[in-house]
Amino acid sequence: MLTTLKTAYTDTRATDLAWALGREPLPALAVMDLELGAAQLQLRLLGASHQVLLEEERGTCSETVACMPGSSTPLPLGVAKRIGDWEYEFAAHVETLSRGSFVGRAQELLALVAEHPHGLAGTFPGSPHAFTAMLAQREQDQVRWRTWHAYPQEGRLVATRTRVGVQAVAAV
Numbered sequence: 040m041l042t043t044l045k046t047a048y049t050d051t052r053a054t055d056l057a058w059a060l061g062r063e064p065l066p067a068l069a070v071m072d073l074e075l076g077a078a079q080l081q082l083r084l085l086g087a088s089h090q091v092l093l094e095e096e097r098g099t100c101s102e103t104v105a106c107m108p109g110s111s112t113p114l115p116l117g118v119a120k121r122i123g124d125w126e127y128e129f130a131a132h133v134e135t136l137s138r139g140s141f142v143g144r145a146q147e148l149l150a151l152v153a154e155h156p157h158g159l160a161g162t163f164p165g166s167p168h169a170f171t172a173m174l175a176q177r178e179q180d181q182v183r184w185r186t187w188h189a190y191p192q193e194g195r196l197v198a199t200r201t202r203v204g205v206q207a208v209a210a211v
Contacts, residue, residue: 041153044068044161046086053133053195055106056088056114056188060127062103065090071159075177082173082184084161089171089186093203098123100203104131104186114197128202133195141168141194148172148187148196166191180205 046068067083067090074080083090088105100122104114118129136144145168152158152172160172168191175184181204188197 041160042069044163053190053197057107058114059103062101069161078182080175082159084171088188125203131199133197136194145189
């Protein structure tokens with residue numbers, strides 16, 4: 040699903056993004072509720088990027104990647120944590136592209152997400168290439184999502200990849 044977000048473009052630089060686990064739901068401009076097997080997943084586009092809420096019998100997980108005033112946790116390149124019975128893995132990558140490459144990549148990502156049944160993308164008024172996009176899927180005992188945050192004024196694209204899955208049990 041592709042939507043135009045009814046807000047001013049507030050993310051000004053890729054380096055303003057911060058990461059957090061466990062935050063309460065923040066006000067969202069667009070929401071997509073998904074059932075992925077036994078998991079309830081909510082993809083949320085914020086005025087300052089994204090939040091994913093995962094709820095399953097084993098527990099809950101909340102991931103926020105946004106410009107959060109007062110946050111002291113910058114966007115990490117990678118995180119691996121245990122959350123209850125789950126293993127949580129997060130990775131982020133920042134790409135700097137030429138103007139032409141950026142426009143082409145933005146159009147490609149928006150088309151991919153807009154046509155996907157588990158995809159949500161929002162563009163910001165005034166710049167069709169300023170967007171946040173999210174795509175979710177389930178593979179066996181894992182829920183995965185990818186996100187893209189576009190900063191056309193910098194030619195930067197921030198991509199994140201998250202996996203939440205049942206903790207592997209060691210053989211005795």
